Amino acid sequence: MTPQQIAERATTEPRWIRWTLIALALAFLALFVGLPLAAVFVSALSKGWAVYFAAITEPVAWAAIKLTLLTAAIAVPLNLVFGVAAAWAIAKFEFRGKQVLITLIDLPFSVSPVVSGLIYVLIFGLQGWLGPWLQDHDITIIFAVPGIVLATVFVTFPFVARELIPLMIAQGTEEEEAALTLGASGWQTFWRVTVPNIKWGLLYGVILCNARAMGEFGAVSVVSGHIRGLTNTMTLHVEILYNEYQTAAAFAVASLLTLLALVTLAAKSAVEWRVRQQLKAARHSHDEDLLT
Amino acid sequence: MTTVSEELRNVAPEKLAVEGVSKTFRTQRGHVHALDNVSLNVREGEFVCLVGPSGCGKSTLLSIIAGLESTDSGQVLADGKPVTGPGRERMVMFQESALFPWLDVLGNVLFGLKLKPNLTGKERREVALFYLKLVGLENFIHANIHELSGGMKQRVALARALAPNPRVLLMDEPFAALDALTREQLYGDIQRIWAERKKTIIFVTHNVREAVCLGDRVVLFSPHPGRIQEKFEIKLPRPRDINSVDLAKYSTEITRALKRHLKPETTEVAE
Ligand SMILES: Nc1ncnc2c1ncn2[C@@H]1O[C@H](COP(=O)(O)OP(=O)(O)OP(=O)(O)O)[C@@H](O)[C@H]1O
Ligand SMILES: [Mg+2]
Numbered sequence: 234m235t236p237q238q239i240a241e242r243a244t245t246e247p248r249w250i251r252w253t254l255i256a257l258a259l260a261f262l263a264l265f266v267g268l269p270l271a272a273v274f275v276s277a278l279s280k281g282w283a284v285y286f287a288a289i290t291e292p293v294a295w296a297a298i299k300l301t302l303l304t305a306a307i308a309v310p311l312n313l314v315f316g317v318a319a320a321w322a323i324a325k326f327e328f329r330g331k332q333v334l335i336t337l338i339d340l341p342f343s344v345s346p347v348v349s350g351l352i353y354v355l356i357f358g359l360q361g362w363l364g365p366w367l368q369d370h371d372i373t374i375i376f377a378v379p380g381i382v383l384a385t386v387f388v389t390f391p392f393v394a395r396e397l398i399p400l401m402i403a404q405g406t407e408e409e410e411a412a413l414t415l416g417a418s419g420w421q422t423f424w425r426v427t428v429p430n431i432k433w434g435l436l437y438g439v440i441l442c443n444a445r446a447m448g449e450f451g452a453v454s455v456v457s458g459h460i461r462g463l464t465n466t467m468t469l470h471v472e473i474l475y476n477e478y479q480t481a482a483a484f485a486v487a488s489l490l491t492l493l494a495l496v497t498l499a500a501k502s503a504v505e506w507r508v509r510q511q512l513k514a515a516r517h518s519h520d521e522d523l524l525t
Numbered sequence: 526m527t528t529v530s531e532e533l534r535n536v537a538p539e540k541l542a543v544e545g546v547s548k549t550f551r552t553q554r555g556h557v558h559a560l561d562n563v564s565l566n567v568r569e570g571e572f573v574c575l576v577g578p579s580g581c582g583k584s585t586l587l588s589i590i591a592g593l594e595s596t597d598s599g600q601v602l603a604d605g606k607p608v609t610g611p612g613r614e615r616m617v618m619f620q621e622s623a624l625f626p627w628l629d630v631l632g633n634v635l636f637g638l639k640l641k642p643n644l645t646g647k648e649r650r651e652v653a654l655f656y657l658k659l660v661g662l663e664n665f666i667h668a669n670i671h672e673l674s675g676g677m678k679q680r681v682a683l684a685r686a687l688a689p690n691p692r693v694l695l696m697d698e699p700f701a702a703l704d705a706l707t708r709e710q711l712y713g714d715i716q717r718i719w720a721e722r723k724k725t726i727i728f729v730t731h732n733v734r735e736a737v738c739l740g741d742r743v744v745l746f747s748p749h750p751g752r753i754q755e756k757f758e759i760k761l762p763r764p765r766d767i768n769s770v771d772l773a774k775y776s777t778e779i780t781r782a783l784k785r786h787l788k789p790e791t792t793e794v795a796e
Contacts (some may be wrong), residue, residue, distance in 0.1 A: 407623035410593050415637035416613030416689065425636070429627045514626055514671060 277484035286483035288474075289489065296462040296507060297470035298489070300378065304466060305446040306315045308385040312442050316393025317435070321427075324401030325409075338394050341387055350384050350455025357383075376458030381466065384452040389445045396438035396508075397431055403512060404430055433507040440504060444497040504525075527566050539602065540725045540772040541567040541590060541693065546599035548585055558750035559585045562599070565744060566755065567727065570717055574740035575729045576779070578787060582751025583729040584620055590727065591617045603693070613637065616691035620729075622682040623671050630657065631666040637689040659714060661707070675702040682710070687718065694726045700735065709767060710780045712738055733783070737775045738767040745779065747786045754786045766776045773778050 244489050278285055288294060319338060323331060341349060357374040367374060374380045408430065412422040428435075450468040457464045457474065467490055474483035545706075548560040559582040567573050575583050588594035590601050592611040601608040604617060616637075624633050634653040638644060644652075657663055660680035665673070673681065679702050686694060700708045716739065719726055730736050736743045738758055745755040757779055761771055 407619060407621060408625055410588075410611070411617070411619060411623040411625075411685075412609040412636070413593065414591055414613070414615065414617040415685070416640040421640065426625065429625070 245454065273484055273488050276467075276480060277488040280481045281482075284481055285485045285488075288479075288485035293462045293465070294470060294482075294486055295383045295484070297467050300381070300465065301467040302446050303378070303381050305386050305443055307382050308389055309439060309443050311386055312390045312393050313435070313439060314437060315390055316395075316397055317431075319394040320397035320401050320431075322460050323398050324404075325406055335398070338391050340391075341389070342391050346388055346451030347455055350388050350452035353380060353384050353387070353456050354451075375456050376460065377464060380439065380456035381453050381464060381494045385446050385449055385454045388449050388452045389442045392442035392445065393438035396441070400431055400434040400496065400508070400512060433504055433511050437501065437504045437508050440497055440500050444493065447493055495520075534700060538693060539566045540569040540571070540604065541565075541727070542584070542605075543590065543640075544599050544602065544662060546586070546589060546601065548582070548589065548594070548597050549699045550733060554739055559679050560589075561750035561752050563751065563753055564599075566721055567725060570723050572726045572728065572739055573739045574736035574743045575727065576731070576736045576743055576783065577746025577751070578629050578783075579731070580747055581746040581748035583746060584697050585751070586693050587617065587727065588595060589616040591695055593617070613640070615688055615693040616689065617688045618682050618686040618694065618696045620697040620701075622678040624678055624681055624685070626670045630662060630670060630673070633670070633681055634684045634688050637685060639729045641689055645753055652688055653684070657681075659682045659687070659718075660711070677708060679703060680711075690722065692725060694724055696726065696728045698729050698731065701731070708735075713764060715739065720763070733776045734767055734772065737761075737772050737779065738765050742793050743779055745786065747782060755782055756780075 251342065289298075319334065322328070323335060354375050356363055357367060357380065358364055359368065359375070361375070372379075407428050409422050412426045412484060413419075448468060449466075450472075453466055454469060454472075457466065457469055459465060459469060461473070465473065467486055471483050471487045471490070474480075474486065537685045538784055543563055543565040546560055547558075548555040550559055563582075563586060565573070575586070578584055585594060589596055590603075590608065591741045592601075592615065608615075625636060628636065631650075634657060635649055638649040638652055654663065654666070657666055660683050662677065662680055662684065665677065670678065670681070679699055683699055686696075700711060703711065712735070715726075718724065726739075728736070728739055733743075740759055743757045743759060744753055745757070746752065747754045757775070759775055761769075761775070763773060
């Protein structure tokens with residue numbers, strides 16, 4: 234019997250059950266994912282392309298887009314460096330408090346974004362711990378761009394680290410050691426061995442991190458103060474427009490975020506495949522080592 | 526003030542001097558006393574084979590000589606200077622081939638050469654191709670590492686280690702995964718490279734015959750804790766044929782010594 238025949242045997246349900254299940258799943262998907270997705274674009278274009286472009290290019294919307302891009306441009310590289318450093322430490326060294334560090338990295342995933350935002354208000358806000366000191370030195374963080382960036386960095390910092398830790402643990406240190414004995418310096422080893430080794434996992438983490446950084450609403454909403462043209466990100470701008478019953482404009486900006494999501498999904502699936510190959514290869518070569 | 530022995534060392538420094546090295550690994554499951562007061566001197570141009578059962582600390586000793594692992598006590602001198610870290614003058618060929626899977630075969634061999642200054646790209650390529658030919662992989666230079674068999678990977682690793690022309694080669698069971706025919710061919714090659722290029726080689730193996738065939742000296746290890754038990758001078762003319770009768774006599778003697786030093790349950794050394 235070929236493996237395929239075995240697989241066919243294993244699924245003994247009658248054909249109609251299989252088809253019903255598939256149809257159900259598809260219908261569900263269409264209703265809860267496909268329909269809203271289409272609705273975003275239909276609503277965005279309900280008053281024609283002219284209104285659509287006006288909504289996007291209007292100065293306040295444009296400011297929101299720029300702020301979102303700026304936030305992501307700061308948060309993503311920061312978390313890239315942090316993620317690589319944390320994953321490196323966890324995968325390659327034994328030290329006290331390693332488990333605590335791993336748990337802490339997950340904190341932003343487990344805490345509600347609103348709470349994340351509030352934490353920053355509590356620390357940096359006028360009434361916060363550092364508030365008086367900051368005011369004396371003329372530094373505003375809350376209800377200003379720095380607060381938005383800080384909150385976004387916090388919310389998105391697990392993505393890169395989470396992605397890299399299992400990959401780096403599976404890969405071990407043999408290749409780095411080989412490079413060192415071949416005469417590479419620590420720096421050369423990092424760039425020529427570690428980075429190529431993790432690049433797909435890194436890219437995957439960066440894509441997810443970026444999507445979240447641009448799409449974050451809760452934490453940013455708390456620290457932003459919703460000052461139009463100054464501290465509104467795209468997500469916040471959508472909410473304001475919507476609350477003002479400017480539905481077409483709200484959906485126009487929302488459609489940009491939706492497009493971002495679609496691009497992210499496509500890139501994610503492409504990279505995901507490469508990461509799986511790499512993990513498999515790393516595990517595989519390790520299994521081989523164990524066998525020999 | 527210098528003592529007589531220091532004076533002598535200054536006159537004729539050992540290529541490698543392992544002096545009273547001990548190493549204990551501490552893990553959650555307890556302590557492993559991997560090496561206990563191991564001393565070994567290796568002359569310039571000498572070929573030393575380390576033989577011993579699994580887990581007796583051979584790889585650990587090699588890592589320490591390479592500078593990849595620290596000692597608990599004792600030290601390693603290379604050309605009279607203490608080893609503090611890895612470097613290209615002491616090249617390691619690892620037990621697991623540790624190739625770079627994102628590079629092809631040629632890229633792996635070029636890796637060490639690219640780190641060497643004063644070579645043109647063309648020269649690097651020529652050197653890499655020379656060594657790939659030596660290990661019989663000239664038709665696989667652009668192959669993916671994933672596509673290679675275990676033996677082929679070991680040959681790439683050998684070429685990669687030889688290409689930067691190190692003075693000292695530390696080889697950890699490099700031929701364990703090879704078929705007998707390729708292995709015999711590589712015995713010849715490695716002896717030739719060693720003699721022509723005046724390399725100092727430390728070679729770890731489980732195979733006593735292999736050790737006798739290659740080594741000027743065979744050093745016997747025993748486990749728990751890892752210690753040097755005996756050292757044998759192999760006074761056979763070169764190049765040696767692994768199937769010769771004289772060689773078999775030596776290997777019988779050494780195998781017998783090995784069994785003497787071992788507890789019965791740990792004998793898994795092939796003759
Ligand atoms: N990084 C490590 N952490 C903990 N224990 C280790 C480590 N490396 C080696 N050991 C232990 O030290 C002992 C010696 O290991 P080593 O790899 O040097 O043995 P070996 O002689 O090379 O064995 P083999 O012939 O099977 O390769 C073993 O008991 C091993 O479990
Ligand atoms: Mg070993």
